[in-house]
Structures are given as C-alpha cells and as structure tokens.
Amino acid sequence: MATEYSDNEMMAISAGRFIKNGDIVFAGTGVSMLAATAAKRIYAPKAVIFFETGGIDPSLDEIPMAVSDLRVMSGTCLNSGLIEAFSIVGHRKLHTIAFLGAAQIDKYGNLNTTSIGYYHRPKTRFSGSGGACDVASFASGVITFMQHEKRRFVEKLDYLTSVGWYKGGDSRRRLGLVRGGALAVVTNLGVMRFDDITKEMYLDEYYPGVSIEKIIENTGFEIDVSRARQALPPTEDELMILRNEVDPQRLICKA
Amino acid sequence: MGNDMEISDKLMGIDTAVKRFIKDGSQIALGGFTVVRNPMAVAYEIIRQRIKDLHVVCHSHGQALDVLIGAGCVKRLEIAYGGNGRYAPTCIRFKKAIQQGDIEFEDYSNYQMSLRFLAGALNIPFIPTKSGLGSDLLTHEGFSEDIRKQKKVARKKLSVMQNPFSEEEDNVVLLPALNPDIALIHVQYVGEDGTVRIKGLTFADIEQAKSADVVIVTCEEIVPRSFIRMDPDQNSLPPFFVDAIVKIPYGAHPTGCYGFYDYDPKHLNYYKNIAGDDGRFKEYLNEWVYGVRTHEEYLNKIGADMLMKIKANPVLGYAVGLDRK
Numbered sequence: 001m002a003t004e005y006s007d008n009e010m011m012a013i014s015a016g017r018f019i020k021n022g023d024i025v026f027a028g029t030g031v032s033m034l035a036a037t038a039a040k041r042i043y044a045p046k047a048v049i050f051f052e053t054g055g056i057d058p059s060l061d062e063i064p065m066a067v068s069d070l071r072v073m074s075g076t077c078l079n080s081g082l083i084e085a086f087s088i089v090g091h092r093k094l095h096t097i098a099f100l101g102a103a104q105i106d107k108y109g110n111l112n113t114t115s116i117g118y119y120h121r122p123k124t125r126f127s128g129s130g131g132a133c134d135v136a137s138f139a140s141g142v143i144t145f146m147q148h149e150k151r152r153f154v155e156k157l158d159y160l161t162s163v164g165w166y167k168g169g170d171s172r173r174r175l176g177l178v179r180g181g182a183l184a185v186v187t188n189l190g191v192m193r194f195d196d197i198t199k200e201m202y203l204d205e206y207y208p209g210v211s212i213e214k215i216i217e218n219t220g221f222e223i224d225v226s227r228a229r230q231a232l233p234p235t236e237d238e239l240m241i242l243r244n245e246v247d248p249q250r251l252i253c254k255a
Numbered sequence: 256m257g258n259d260m261e262i263s264d265k266l267m268g269i270d271t272a273v274k275r276f277i278k279d280g281s282q283i284a285l286g287g288f289t290v291v292r293n294p295m296a297v298a299y300e301i302i303r304q305r306i307k308d309l310h311v312v313c314h315s316h317g318q319a320l321d322v323l324i325g326a327g328c329v330k331r332l333e334i335a336y337g338g339n340g341r342y343a344p345t346c347i348r349f350k351k352a353i354q355q356g357d358i359e360f361e362d363y364s365n366y367q368m369s370l371r372f373l374a375g376a377l378n379i380p381f382i383p384t385k386s387g388l389g390s391d392l393l394t395h396e397g398f399s400e401d402i403r404k405q406k407k408v409a410r411k412k413l414s415v416m417q418n419p420f421s422e423e424e425d426n427v428v429l430l431p432a433l434n435p436d437i438a439l440i441h442v443q444y445v446g447e448d449g450t451v452r453i454k455g456l457t458f459a460d461i462e463q464a465k466s467a468d469v470v471i472v473t474c475e476e477i478v479p480r481s482f483i484r485m486d487p488d489q490n491s492l493p494p495f496f497v498d499a500i501v502k503i504p505y506g507a508h509p510t511g512c513y514g515f516y517d518y519d520p521k522h523l524n525y526y527k528n529i530a531g532d533d534g535r536f537k538e539y540l541n542e543w544v545y546g547v548r549t550h551e552e553y554l555n556k557i558g559a560d561m562l563m564k565i566k567a568n569p570v571l572g573y574a575v576g577l578d579r580k
Contacts, residue, residue, distance in 0.1 A: 029340060029341065029344075030341070052365060053288055053456050053458055054456045054457065054458065055456055061571075062573070062575070062576075065290075065340045065341040065342075065579055066289045066290045066291070066338075066339070066340025066341065067288075067289070067315075067340075068287075068288035068289045068290060068291040068315070068340070068456065068458070069290070069291070069340065069511075069518075069573075070291065070455065070511050070513050070517060070518075070567065070572050070573035071573050072456070073455035073456050073513050073572055074571050074572045074573060075571075079455055079456050079457075080456070080457065081369075081456060081457040081458055081459055081460070081461065081462075082314060082365055082366065082369040082458055082459045083366075083369050083370070083373060083459065083462065086365075086366040086369070086386075090385075114362060114391070115353075119391075119395050119397075120356070120397070121354070121356045122353065122354060123354070124350075124354070125345065125349075125350045125353040125354050126344075126345050126350075127336045127337055127338040127344060127345045127346070128334060128335055128336045128337060128362050129335050129336065129362065129363070129364040129365070129390075129392065130314075130315050130335055130336030130338070130364070130365050131315075131335075131336075131364065131365040131366060132364070133364040133366075133367075133386060133387050133390050133392055134364045134365060134366035134367070134386045134387075136390075137385055137386040137387060137388065137390075138385070138386065159391045159395070160389070160390050160391040161390060161391065161392070162390065163388070163389040163390050166389045172389070174424075175388040175389040175426065176385060176388050176424075176425055176426035176427070177385065177388055177389070178385075249579070249580075251341075251579060251580065
C-alpha cells in the first residue's frame, strides 16, 4: 500500500531533487524552508543553506518559521547581515539556487509578491519584495513554489516584483542581468520548467493522481504539455527523513 | 560593575529617550527583521506619547511597524517587506493601511534598502546596484511629486543609468542614500563604555545606526567595560554613534532576541486574530500599550509562565521545543 503524503511534502521533495552537492541554497519561509532542509538531509549533504538575513549554514535542528528566526542563527559557520548575504547570492564563484514563493506568476516565471489591483490603492496588498527581487536578479537559478490556480498563473502580472525570464528569449540578459533566471516552478499539482530557447513555461512532471487536464485547467495561460511525464512519488525513506529529522514538530509537513 | 560613569549622560528611561529625540514627523529607521529584535518597547512608548506623522524607513519589518501603523503614528513608509513570518505572512495593519489608502508608501527591495542605509552611513549621495532591473520597483513610483519635495525625501525613487566604465550596454540602478533622523535598535549588550554588541544576525542594524542623525539603543543588559573589551571582534558599534541607551529586558517582546528569548507564538497568534478588526485592535492597544504604565507591568501581563517558555537556551540561542504552532 502506498504511503500517504501531503501536498507540502510532495512539493518539498520535488524541489529538493533539484539541489546538487556544492549548491548554495537560498531559503525562504514555509515549504521553501522544508525543501531546502530536505535537500540537504536527503540529496545533497554538501549543499549549504543560507538566509538573506545573513545566517550561513545553520544546523537547523528545528525548522525556522521566518528567515530571521533565531534558528537560522544557531550552529552557523557565520552570522552576518543583509549586505553580506546578498554578496553571496550574486557571487560569481558560487552556484546559488533560490527558493521563492509568489501570489502570481506569468509564463516567463516573473513573480508578483506586491499587490493585486491598482498599485496605489490595491485590492489586496502582500508583503512586498523583501529579498525576492534581489535574489531573482542575482541567483544562478530560482525555484518558485506556487499553489496551482488559474488566478495565480496569469497572462499578465498585476505587479512585477521579481524578474524571471522577463519577456522570454534573451530579454533577461539584455536588461543587464548577467546570469540566472527561472529554473522551475513547483506546485501542488506538478513541476514546470522553461524552454531553453523561448523561455516559456512547460509542464515537466505531474504528480501521481493528478491529470494533465487538471493542470491545463488551473493554468491561466497556454502551457505546453508535450514533454510531460509522471513524477515519482516520495519514497518511504524520503518521507521518514522529512517527518522525523527535517520537521519533527510537523509545523509545515502537515499542511 | 556599577561604573556607568562613561555613559551616565546617555543612560535614560524609555519615556525620556522618546520624548527627547522623536518628534511628530520624524524619519525613523526600525532595526531588527520581521519577528526578531524589533524595538518594541520604543514603539509602544511612541504610541503612548501619541507621536504622529512618522516617516518610517526599513527593509523587512514586522511587529513594531504594524503596531505603529495601527496606532496611527505613521504617515509615510519606505519599505521592502511587511510580514511576521508564519504568524502574519503580510503584516495585518500594514496591509489594511495600504488597501485603504491611509499611508503614503514606496516599495523597494531588502538589498536596495540596506544599500540606501549603507550609502547614508558612507555619506555618499547614491549607490548603484543591478537589483531590480526589469521589475516594477523601477516603473512604479509610490510618492507624489509633492512628497518628493519634502525634507528627508529623495527627489526621485531611483534612477537607471549606463555603467560609465563600460563601452557595452550595461545598465545599473542608482539608489538615493538614507539619513534618517533616528535609528531605533534593540540589542543584547551595551558595555559600560557604550560599546554595542549584537548577538546573532545583525541584519542592517549597523548600517541603519551609522546612517542616522540620532541612535537610540535599547538593550537586554549593560555589561562591564572589561567584558565588552575582552573580545572586541564580537562588537557591532563603537560608543560614539549612540545617543541614548535604555536598559529594558524583554524590550523586543513579542519578537525574539537571540540568546535571550524566542518570539512569543501565543502573543503573535493572538495579535493575528484581533489585528484585522478595528475595534479589537483598539482594545489591544488599550490593554497592552496605553493601559500599562511600566515595562514591568507589561511583563507581568505576559506572565512568568510564558517568559519561562520563550527563554532561550543560551548556547543554542532559541527556546528548544517551544510550541510554535
């Protein structure tokens, strides 16, 4: 009998599989924290997790609930500040992967975490960029976590907070951003990637029990599904590590 | 210990510090980050003294910003992020104020705001970065032309220019420096000589302090000169940057302070539940801010039980096994 698992667990495992030994992983809050920690414990023990607040390689015996959480300062190799942290994100010698979340995403992986509606008097105001715009500008690659809904996967963002592939093709490079771009989007339904040439989003993996049609229905723009394959479910081992070592208090796993 | 002579002119109570340095319309920089080391005691005192029209400048901020906005103390805001981690992914009164058009606001990113403080600290008028190219941070200006003419407000949000050292097309974003009237930071230690030591992450507190005209430091402990000078590599600011020193243990509650106490999940959850409702938020202020005359009274309200629960393991820096749901 297959083991039951939550959306957050599947998302954390899917994103974690992208991380390689030697990567420097920039983690945000929520699922992204779970994914970063899972990646290090399961796939890439030599990856280094760090936070925009300045905490580098914390022991993460308990899962942090914010990027400023005291737990990102504990057992680190170095505690610094924001300016030092951003000198790491964009460092030419480092391969940095950033985990972000967003309220809206477009087909080029550009993100909105600022507001919905008229900017000066929005219908819904969100937290704002924080470090998202910065890491999207500087990191070697960005993996974004999204709830897969039509209102979130949109043709046009209400506000472009963080640049992905901008307008596709080589437009990101032409802006003056020398590296990086959107690497993948991990949702509760599957994993999207971006075409090498056009930089448009395509469906790479759909989760067990999720149909391709469901993903098309929940995406607000046309998405190429010709390359789609079914994702491998999390293994017993992966789930055990996730639940017992990464998030023993089940603060994020359960949701 | 007991020799506070070197800082006797700077040591004062929270009420005096706020009264002396913070005025209606002051531009204040808030130290800390989302749920950690917010200058809460100062924020509460600002509210009690009913100071108005503040211009707040910060990167990622949480609880102090939110209560100041909710209490009607803030007119203008330059910010990268308003959130309380898991307890309020978007700060509640901040969200409401922007949606209702109650405050003037300008969006930047964390790195951009940190660089602006750094430029202010270095006394240079602007600083370049690559961050934000292609984003709406560059295309959307929050402040009106009228606001742009006022004191301590840059004439433009930012400016994009060609790298003058390159013959190829290469854009950079220029950000205006910040020199706030007052920086408010809460730290673990101040020495009897006035030296400041921040434990754990410093965020952009050091840049903020150096960029400001006046620095108010609240601290958990005043420690002997011999202690703070035994390991100067650990120190964050020399004494001469600091104008006011207030010893106020748990001065960052309900946000955390590395090595001393964790954030208070019960209080932050309670706040999350009431802050969206104007009436209940008013009651909250009456109960927790206007209604408490001293910081000791505030701590009594939180209760010894909770203060024990959030007490940090001094080695690990946080409260191990704290129920954070």
